[in-house]
Amino acid sequence: xxxxxxxxxxxxxxxxxxxxxxxxxxxxxxxxxxxxxxxxxxxxxxxxxxxxxxxxxxxxxxxxxxxxxxxxxxxxxxxxxxxxxxxxxxxxxxxxxxxxxxxxxxxxxxxxxxxxxxxxxxxxxxxxxxxxxxxxxxxxxxxxxxxxxxxxxxxxxxxxxxxxxxxxxxxxxxxxxxxxxxxxxxxxxxxxxxxxxxxxxxxxxxxxxxxxxxxxxxxxxxxxxxxxxxxxxxxxxxxxxxxxxxxxxxxxxxxxxxxxxxxxxxxxxxxxxxxxxxxxxxxxxxxxxxxxxxxxxxxxxxxxxxxxxxxxxxxxxxxxxxxxxxxxxxxxxxxxxxxxxxxxxxxxxxxxxxxxxxxxxxxxxxxxxxxxxxxxxxxxxxxxxxxxxxxxxxxxxxxxxxxxxxxxxxxxxxxxxxxxxxxxxxxxxxxxxxxxxxxxxxxxxxxxxxxxxxxxxxxxxxxxxxxxxxxxxxxxxxxxxxxxxxxxxxxxxxxxxxxxxxxxxxxxxxxxxxxxxxxxxxxxxxxxxxxxxxxxxxxxxxxxxxxxxxxxxxxxxxxxxxxxxxxxxxxxxxxxxxxxxxxxxxxxxxxxxxxxxxxxxxxxxxxxxxxxxxxxxxxxxxxxxxxxxxxx
Amino acid sequence: xxxxxxxxxxxxxxxxxxxxxxxxxxxxxxxxxxxxxxxxxxxxxxxxxxxxxxxxxxxxxxxxxxxxxxxxxxxxxxxxxxxxxxxxxxxxxxxxxxxxxxxxxxxxxxxxxxxxxxxxxxxxxxxxxxxxxxxx
Numbered sequence: 001x002x003x004x005x006x007x008x009x010x011x012x013x014x015x016x017x018x019x020x021x022x023x024x025x026x027x028x029x030x031x032x033x034x035x036x037x038x039x040x041x042x043x044x045x046x047x048x049x050x051x052x053x054x055x056x057x058x059x060x061x062x063x064x065x066x067x068x069x070x071x072x073x074x075x076x077x078x079x080x081x082x083x084x085x086x087x088x089x090x091x092x093x094x095x096x097x098x099x100x101x102x103x104x105x106x107x108x109x110x111x112x113x114x115x116x117x118x119x120x121x122x123x124x125x126x127x128x129x130x131x132x133x134x135x136x137x138x139x140x141x142x143x144x145x146x147x148x149x150x151x152x153x154x155x156x157x158x159x160x161x162x163x164x165x166x167x168x169x170x171x172x173x174x175x176x177x178x179x180x181x182x183x184x185x186x187x188x189x190x191x192x193x194x195x196x197x198x199x200x201x202x203x204x205x206x207x208x209x210x211x212x213x214x215x216x217x218x219x220x221x222x223x224x225x226x227x228x229x230x231x232x233x234x235x236x237x238x239x240x241x242x243x244x245x246x247x248x249x250x251x252x253x254x255x256x257x258x259x260x261x262x263x264x265x266x267x268x269x270x271x272x273x274x275x276x277x278x279x280x281x282x283x284x285x286x287x288x289x290x291x292x293x294x295x296x297x298x299x300x301x302x303x304x305x306x307x308x309x310x311x312x313x314x315x316x317x318x319x320x321x322x323x324x325x326x327x328x329x330x331x332x333x334x335x336x337x338x339x340x341x342x343x344x345x346x347x348x349x350x351x352x353x354x355x356x357x358x359x360x361x362x363x364x365x366x367x368x369x370x371x372x373x374x375x376x377x378x379x380x381x382x383x384x385x386x387x388x389x390x391x392x393x394x395x396x397x398x399x400x401x402x403x404x405x406x407x408x409x410x411x412x413x414x415x416x417x418x419x420x421x422x423x424x425x426x427x428x429x430x431x432x433x434x435x436x437x438x439x440x441x442x443x444x445x446x447x448x449x450x451x452x453x454x455x456x457x458x459x460x461x462x463x464x465x466x467x468x469x470x471x472x473x474x475x476x477x478x479x480x481x482x483x484x485x486x487x488x489x490x491x492x493x494x495x496x497x498x499x500x501x502x503x504x505x506x507x508x509x510x511x512x513x514x515x516x517x518x519x520x521x522x523x524x525x526x527x528x529x530x531x532x533x534x535x536x537x538x539x540x541x542x543x544x545x546x547x548x549x550x551x552x553x554x555x556x557x558x559x560x561x562x563x564x565x566x567x568x569x570x571x572x573x574x575x576x577x578x579x580x581x582x583x584x585x586x587x588x589x590x591x592x593x594x595x596x597x598x599x600x601x602x603x604x605x606x607x608x609x610x611x612x613x614x615x616x617x618x619x620x621x622x623x624x625x626x627x628x629x630x631x632x
Numbered sequence: 633x634x635x636x637x638x639x640x641x642x643x644x645x646x647x648x649x650x651x652x653x654x655x656x657x658x659x660x661x662x663x664x665x666x667x668x669x670x671x672x673x674x675x676x677x678x679x680x681x682x683x684x685x686x687x688x689x690x691x692x693x694x695x696x697x698x699x700x701x702x703x704x705x706x707x708x709x710x711x712x713x714x715x716x717x718x719x720x721x722x723x724x725x726x727x728x729x730x731x732x733x734x735x736x737x738x739x740x741x742x743x744x745x746x747x748x749x750x751x752x753x754x755x756x757x758x759x760x761x762x763x764x765x766x767x768x
Contacts, residue, residue: 235722365658372662383669385687387736390665394658509702509721562725571725590722593699601722 003069006057007147009050014141016047017134024127037123041112044126048109051137055102058146062089068154071095071146077160077567079539087171088161093295093311094146096174100291101136103175103182108133111186111211120202124193128322132185135318143311160567163540169229177222181252181287183215187259188284188326191277195329200336205266205276212263212280213626216256217619223249224615235573235588237507237603239611242391244299247366248290254366255283258359260622265352265414272349274337275356281326286363288319298374346417351409358402365394396454399495403458406488407465429468434460445503452499459496462488483628487621490614497610504583504606513597520602526550529598530557540565545589545598547576560589560600584608667736672710675739682740685747688715689734697729708733708744715739719746 020043027036062085067073075095076088089095108129115122140146165171187208194204226246231239240246259279266276293299296312343349369386376382411426412418438457442448466488473480508520510527517528531546543562548555558576565572578585583606590599669687670678680686688708696707704719717735727733727749737746 235725361654368658368662372666384666385669386662386666390662393661393665507721511701573722573725588722591699599699599702599722 002057003061003066003147003149006054006061007145009054009057010137010141010147013047013050013054014134014137016043016050017130017137020044020047021127021130021134024123024130028123028127037117040123041126044112044130045109048105048133051102051105055098058089058095058098059086062086065158066154067156067158068149069146070148070150073150073155073158075159075161077158077539079567080161080166083168084161084166084171087165090174091161091165094140094144096178097136097140097144097295098146099175100178100182101133101140103178104133104136104185107179107183107186107211107215108189111190115207119207120199121190121193121197121204121207124196125189128189128192128326129185132189132322135322139311139314139318143308143314160539160565163563163565163568163570163572164233167229167233169225170233173222173225173229176218176225177249180215180217180219180222181249181290183211183218184252184256184280184283184287186211186215187280191280192326192329195277195326195333198333198336200273200333205263208280209263210626212256212260213622216260217622219249219253219256220615220619220622223253224612228612231608232575232577235575235601237505237586237605239608242369242386242388244370245290245294247370248286248293251363251366252283252286252290254359254363255279255286258356259283261352262356265349272343272353272356274334275353277330277337279356281323281330282363285319285323285326288315288323292316292319293370299370344415344417346412346423348409348412348414351405351412355402355405355409358398358405362395362398365398366391369394392451396451399458400454403461403492403495406491407461410465410469427465430461430465433464433468437464441500447503449503452503455495455499455502459492459494459499462492463496466492481625483621483623483625485621486624487618490617490621493610493614493617497607497614500607501605501611505604507601507603510600510602511593511597512600516597523604524549524551524602525553527602529600532598537563539567543589545600547587547600549578549585549587549602551578551585551604556585558585558587560587562589579609581609582606669734672708672713672715675715676713680739683738685736685738687734687736688717688739688744689732690715692727692729692731692733694729708735715744716742717744717746719749723749 020040023036023040023043027040061069062072062076063082065072065076065078065085067076071092071094072088075091076085080088090099108126112122112126112129115125190204190208194202223246226249227239230241231237259276259282262272262276262279265272292312292315295308295315297308298312343353369390373384373386376384407427407430408423411423434457437460438453441456442453466485470480470485472478508524510518510520512518512527512529514529514532517526519525520527526549528548529545530548533542533544533546535542535544540563544559545561547558547560549558550556556578558578560576561574563572563574564570573588576587583604586603586605588601590601592598667685667687669689670680672688672690675686675688690708690710693707693709693714696705698705702720704721704723705716706719707714707716709715717737719735719737734750735744735746736748736750737744739745
């Protein structure tokens with residue numbers, strides 16, 4: 001019964017949105033702000049409320065194990081803790097789409113109520129948001145109904161959530177990621193409304209600045225959590241695989257990063273406005289492209305849901321439709337936006353524009369990497385896959401150029417050029433110090449890899465230039481933007497850590513009997529297989545090994561596990577990690593061989609912690625920027 | 633006016649030229665960095681040069697998994713031809729007999745040396761070209 005009520009509420013919400021759309025479109029053509037507007041606002045907000053109630057009921061159904069609902073029966077289990085019963089909702093297509101829509105609605109209703117009644121863009125923004133929510137709600141109800149019943153009788157026990165997904169980090173990774181993706185619907189709709197409205201002098205940036213920052217934060221945390229989870233759960237020791245689905249998350253992130261930078265310049269100097277508007281549209285368009293890639297199953301990926309041409313076609317059509325509306329209006333207004341003022345070479349804006357171009361190049365390269373296999377297969381039937389070598393080759397030079405521009409723009413001024421001499425004096429110390437450090441790294445490591453060294457050097461350029469700037473401003477007590485300072489240090493550290501990780505990390509496969517010990521290398525002088533235990537847990541069996549390692553003279557005990565889950569009979573490995581500031585000692589247990597010995601995979605991963613830390617720094621930096629705005 | 637137009641045309645061509653160069657560089661990078669995907673029959677028919685990295689997808693043959701130290705030996709099949717594969721390391725948890733697998737590596741002299749083994753999160757996964765040929 002509750003299932004039907006939830007279903008009915010979702011349908012009612014769709015109906016309410018259709019009415020809101022009709023009213024809104026009608027009153028928009030009338031033009032004035034009138035009392036009738038209140039009606040369409042109310043309709044909009046109440047339709048949103050219906051979606052929230054419907055989702056609330058759905059959570060209730062999942063908690064109470066209503067296995068007559070087909071989706072819940074397929075993805076949950078009565079033995080699961082309540083936390084995972086709830087998170088099982090977004091473990092597959094239908095439920096996660098539902099969550100996506102709930103967040104879409106949440107952002108929309110919050111943003112619309114934050115705009116004052118007389119706000120010139122309120123009606124237009126709401127119109128666009130209504131279209132988008134409605135489009136996805138209909139998609140959910142028509143092609144992927146999460147409320148579907150198993151008729152006439154439900155099953156007694158659910159099929160269980162996939163064990164690798166039974167993990168706190170992964171449980172909150174999709175919601176955060178979705179909050180980020182979907183959060184850019186605000187800038188998308190607001191920009192479309194702004195362009196449609198036609199008053200190009202309206203200072204639109206201030207209304208969506210903090211919304212975009214918050215969405216960026218969610219997107220960044222979402223991506224980082226996914227990467228972190230992959231690192232410790234999957235047992236491959238990697239954190240980023242250039243998988244198509246990771247790529248479609250990275251594209252909006254790059255666009256969003258360019259956007260929040262341009263937003264700052266757009267409101268400051270009026271010159272980068274067209275850039276900013278375009279980027280604002282692009283982010284959400286890329287998010288939609290991502291939804292299409294993941295949910296159509298068109299690309300084979302570890303993340304993708306089942307292949308379904310009907311869903312793919314709907315998503316492609318609808319995403320194309322709203323992106324075209326937005327880009328169409330943008331193209332229509334473009335001639336009015338031509339600024340008589342040109343960007344001064346050597347000004348801060350000029351470097352920002354250069355980095356915008358580099359970001360777009362990066363996005364385009366990823367886009368090509370994701371779609372090229374599809375195009376090639378369509379043309380001549382060859383099946384290919386594009387892996388890390390392609391992306392590494394493309395990204396190394398882009399990162400170096402971006403870093404140099406970031407470094408120079410630190411010295412540049414808004415709207416004013418700089419003299420070559422001042423520039424030279426300012427950046428020479430950074431170049432010298434970075435080169436020296438790079439040389440020392442080579443001297444100690446004695447491993448050479450061109451791409452990795454480009455990455456390390458890029459990271460150093462950013463870190464050193466900001467540290468020098470910080471030291472100078474501390475000494476002279478001059479102003480420095482603390483949020484930007486921290487965020488860029490994070491970026492520099494990210495480049496540095498990723499590249500160092502790639503040259504220093506290594507893996508050893510070991511084959512041992514119980515009680516046996518082995519010498520691995522000069523760093524790991526002892527590897528001893530102490531004990532093996534069989535343990536029974538609530539919903540799985542555990543085989544747990546105890547390993548004693550002497551790593552750089554330090555004794556470490558590690559307990560890698562293998563688990564067998566009852567409900568699906570699936571086997572998972574639990575990695576044992578011993579982390580120090582510099583490196584992780586990362587151990588997974590493999591299979592038992594016929595002769596009774598066991599295989600282990602030992603990985604030494606350098607600078608891994610620094611990668612998560614750098615991403616945290618970027619988030620903190622943006623948080624400080626938001627907070628600073630609030631108090632000033 | 634005319635001068636202006638000429639200037640704009642010039643600008644347009646320069647931008648087009650630069651984009652064309654950029655795109656061809658990217659495509660060049662793509663072509664040398666991509667891994668072709670084959671089924672066992674396709675791979676044997678294609679005459680792969682040693683040292684050319686490819687992806688091979690198929691089913692792990694029943695009773696074919698053997699272990700030698702840290703090495704795993706098994707046979708990938710598409711129910712027409714068989715390719716022996718050797719892999720040094722720990723196989724993914726979802727790697728098992730009679731289920732789908734994709735291996736990345738090099739083929740020479742009748743042996744496929746795998747660098748990586750992929751198995752899907754989804755235990756029902758099977759390479760798309762095998763779904764049609766699945767027996768039973």
